Amino acid sequence: MLELDNVAVHYGSTEVIDDLSWSMGTDGSVVTALLGPSGCGKSTLIRAIAGLEALTAGRVVFDDRDLVNTPAHRRDFGVVFQDGQLFGGRSVASNIAYGLRMRRWSRPAIRSRVDEMLDLVRLNGFGDRRVEELSGGQAQRVALARALAPRPRLLLLDEPLAALDRLLRDRLATEISDIVRATATPTVVVTHDHTEAALMADSISVMRAGVLVQTGAPEELWLRPTDEWTARFLGVTTVLAAEVTDGRAVTSLGDTVLDLPDGAASLGLRPESVRAERAVGEDRSLGVVAAVADLPTGRRLRVRTADAELDAITSDRFGVGDQVALVLVPERVAVIQGDGAGIDG
Numbered sequence: 001m002l003e004l005d006n007v008a009v010h011y012g013s014t015e016v017i018d019d020l021s022w023s024m025g026t027d028g029s030v031v032t033a034l035l036g037p038s039g040c041g042k043s044t045l046i047r048a049i050a051g052l053e054a055l056t057a058g059r060v061v062f063d064d065r066d067l068v069n070t071p072a073h074r075r076d077f078g079v080v081f082q083d084g085q086l087f088g089g090r091s092v093a094s095n096i097a098y099g100l101r102m103r104r105w106s107r108p109a110i111r112s113r114v115d116e117m118l119d120l121v122r123l124n125g126f127g128d129r130r131v132e133e134l135s136g137g138q139a140q141r142v143a144l145a146r147a148l149a150p151r152p153r154l155l156l157l158d159e160p161l162a163a164l165d166r167l168l169r170d171r172l173a174t175e176i177s178d179i180v181r182a183t184a185t186p187t188v189v190v191t192h193d194h195t196e197a198a199l200m201a202d203s204i205s206v207m208r209a210g211v212l213v214q215t216g217a218p219e220e221l222w223l224r225p226t227d228e229w230t231a232r233f234l235g236v237t238t239v240l241a242a243e244v245t246d247g248r249a250v251t252s253l254g255d256t257v258l259d260l261p262d263g264a265a266s267l268g269l270r271p272e273s274v275r276a277e278r279a280v281g282e283d284r285s286l287g288v289v290a291a292v293a294d295l296p297t298g299r300r301l302r303v304r305t306a307d308a309e310l311d312a313i314t315s316d317r318f319g320v321g322d323q324v325a326l327v328l329v330p331e332r333v334a335v336i337q338g339d340g341a342g343i344d345g
């Protein structure tokens with residue numbers, strides 16, 4: 001439904017995006033996240049889709065129509081930015097009505113649509129509030145209501161939650177996802193936050209330096225990253241070489257069952273991929289605890305082994321200097337698709 005063909009965006013001699021092709025919505029997903037580190041060109045790309053940034057080359061196509069000559073306000077796309085960009089000095093209702101007035105909706109139709117939108121974003125009774133009197137989370141819900149009011153064909157969200165605190169961010173991520181699904185509005189959300197991407201999107205595209213490196217369902221991305229850079233960007237802290245024979249992977253941290261073809265493999269470990277247990281017997285991989293952190297999700301250890309340092313989780317009360325046995329948790333081990341092996345911390 002949305003298709004980018006060989007898109008390039010340059011600022012002067014800086015090539016922010018070069019020859020990027022992407023299609024969205026063809027796999028049936030309603031919400032797609034564009035996930036990448038700061039400065040990789042996510043906002044530039046979303047602005048280019050919105051028509052707010054000129055293409056140096058390529059095409060943006062929506063429902064089989066090239067939008068090159070369609071200005072931003074004629075694309076029927078809704079856009080929400082990080083800071084909402086509400087019109088100051090006006091009421092919530094006036095902000096939500098903005099796009100409807102531009103489209104010359106009748107007064108009664110506007111009134112009824114504004115009420116509907118207030119209901120949708122759970123801000124009933126807030127219509128007469130001035131936008132200066134809203135909390136950050138409320139302001140973003142108003143921005144979402146304003147963007148959705150004219151029934152856009154596509155919703156573009158550029159880091160809509162970045163200015164909010166963590167707790168509110170997670171809650172609002174789920175809420176926004178529910179709202180856009182309730183209205184069946186195809187949505188692209190730009191974020192640099194994995195959790196936010198996973199909470200909101202059915203499909204995630206990872207962007208690196210102006211290039212899309214992988215697109216897939218969240219679980220596929222976490223467990224099958226396309227290369228080592230992507231694995232590390234997605235939270236892998238250690239890369240471990242393995243030799244697989246008949247579904248058994250032999251590594252320096254012991255053997256584990258992995259459904260992989262025979263041969264060399266490169267495993268990506270996050271803290272939860274390795275469990276530290278009491279060291280008994282000599283047949284297991286050993287390490288020494290270098291640091292302990294009690295996180296809300298549980299206890300995390302930094303463990304020094306003979307040839308590396310890695311993170312592990314545990315339910316035991318280990319302290320610094322304790323010897324531990326390390327066990328791989330196969331269902332939490334990522335398999336890196338490209339080449340590259342060896343522990344490199």
Ligand SMILES: Nc1ncnc2c1ncn2[C@@H]1O[C@H](COP(=O)(O)OP(=O)(O)OP(=O)(O)O)[C@@H](O)[C@H]1O
Pocket residue numbers: 011014016036037038039040041042043044045192
């Ligand atoms: N108007 C502009 N003129 C020149 N360079 C720009 C302009 N806008 C963005 N850039 C540069 O283009 C690159 C990509 O910026 P962009 O804002 O698209 O990245 P991003 O991935 O959205 O980053 P962030 O997550 O930090 O917002 C950056 O190096 C930035 O400095």
